Amino acid sequence: MLNKETKIFIAGHRGMVGGAIKRNLEEKGYSNLLVRTSSELDLRNQAAVTAFFEEEKPEVVIDAAARVGGILANNNFPYQFLMENMQIQNNLIDASLKTDVQKFIFLGSSCIYPKFAPQPLKEEYLLTDTLEPTNEWYAIAKITGVKACEAIRKQFDKDYVSLMPTNLYGTYDNFDLQTSHVLPAMMRKFHEAKENGHVPVTLWGSGTPMREFLFVDDLAEAVVFALNNVLPDYLYNVGTGVDLRIKELAEVIQKAVGHEGEIIWDSSKPDGTPRKLMDISKMHALGWSHKVALKEGIEKTYAWFLENQQNYKEVKL
Numbered sequence: 001m002l003n004k005e006t007k008i009f010i011a012g013h014r015g016m017v018g019g020a021i022k023r024n025l026e027e028k029g030y031s032n033l034l035v036r037t038s039s040e041l042d043l044r045n046q047a048a049v050t051a052f053f054e055e056e057k058p059e060v061v062i063d064a065a066a067r068v069g070g071i072l073a074n075n076n077f078p079y080q081f082l083m084e085n086m087q088i089q090n091n092l093i094d095a096s097l098k099t100d101v102q103k104f105i106f107l108g109s110s111c112i113y114p115k116f117a118p119q120p121l122k123e124e125y126l127l128t129d130t131l132e133p134t135n136e137w138y139a140i141a142k143i144t145g146v147k148a149c150e151a152i153r154k155q156f157d158k159d160y161v162s163l164m165p166t167n168l169y170g171t172y173d174n175f176d177l178q179t180s181h182v183l184p185a186m187m188r189k190f191h192e193a194k195e196n197g198h199v200p201v202t203l204w205g206s207g208t209p210m211r212e213f214l215f216v217d218d219l220a221e222a223v224v225f226a227l228n229n230v231l232p233d234y235l236y237n238v239g240t241g242v243d244l245r246i247k248e249l250a251e252v253i254q255k256a257v258g259h260e261g262e263i264i265w266d267s268s269k270p271d272g273t274p275r276k277l278m279d280i281s282k283m284h285a286l287g288w289s290h291k292v293a294l295k296e297g298i299e300k301t302y303a304w305f306l307e308n309q310q311n312y313k314e315v316k317l
């Protein structure tokens with residue numbers, strides 16, 4: 001079992017997710033955390049990753065490194081979203097297996113499930129139908145990671161487990177409008193519109209799709225929960241179990257930001273999947289559930305954005 005001296009490699013520790021996991025582990029007193037930036041160790045480079053694992057011999061690995069982005073970035077860079085994500089995770093998973101890492105946590109996302117799967121999304125719906133085309137490159141890469149960990153569990157009886165978080169948001173989120181997800185993109189748009197005298201804000205799509213959002217610190221708690229417990233299955237959803245319309249989300253953010261202008265919905269832009277709600281009963285049954293409500297999480301995120309907006313691109317943990 002894990003103890004406070006267990007050597008834990010957090011891949012992607014400067015990202016929103018990896019950073020939240022690192023902070024959580026540090027706060028709990030884990031003192032043997034191993035981290036590398038992408039310039040110190042490019043996880044796409046198999047030889048470099050193998051050498052790093054042979055030298056450092058981590059006991060536990062958390063894979064929070066990935067090339068991530070919204071609809072625009074996925075559309076523009078399909079090859080990178082497919083190939084770089086497979087390279088990163090394959091190198092980490094294979095090096096972990098070969099250096100006898102006992103516990104591996106693979107992070108994916110809810111986009112691995114079919115576009116029109118019944119709602120809420122159960123883990124068993126994986127690979128039962130076609131994916132949402134706007135992010136299928138990323139989703140296919142992530143599915144191969146889930147399957148690689150499942151294969152290792154079956155063949156080598158090791159505790160390699162995949163956690164699929166719903167949409168995440170929080171401190172250290174990406175507020176770059178070219179590559180960001182819906183929640184931070186809206187927050188930035190409302191903020192800038194407020195600064196410009198409460199001018200109208202134009203948002204993508206019809207506003208009718210339903211989405212679920214989890215504060216990133218809650219995901220970090222789920223990862224630490226998975227580290228401290230042997231999860232009996234290979235795949236678990238992590239979310240709140242509650243969703244809302246994008247229009248309602250916009251109103252919550254608008255209020256938190258204090259924007260008083262009009263919202264214009266640009267229906268010529270794609271909506272993506274009509275609804276994406278995770279079934280989180282498997283994690284609930286094991287004893288994990290989220291703690292931060294959406295309004296509170298959005299207020300915390302906006303407070304962080306206000307403090308860091310001048311240099312949010314440079315802010316690194």
Ligand SMILES: NC(=O)c1ccc[n+]([C@@H]2O[C@H](COP(=O)([O-])OP(=O)(O)OC[C@H]3O[C@@H](n4cnc5c(N)ncnc54)[C@H](OP(=O)(O)O)[C@@H]3O)[C@@H](O)[C@H]2O)c1
Nearest residue numbers: 012014015016017037038042043064065066107108109168
């Ligand atoms: N954000 C979400 O809404 C969300 C939702 C569900 C699931 N997830 C999952 O959570 C994981 C992390 O997402 P995130 O939002 O934290 O992403 P992020 O903020 O973009 O961070 C990604 C991290 O990956 C590292 N990385 C990327 N390419 C690398 C490479 N070639 N070599 C080494 N490191 C590399 C980066 O390291 P450097 O900073 O050192 O360059 C960065 O710290 C992903 O697997 C994603 O699927 C995220």
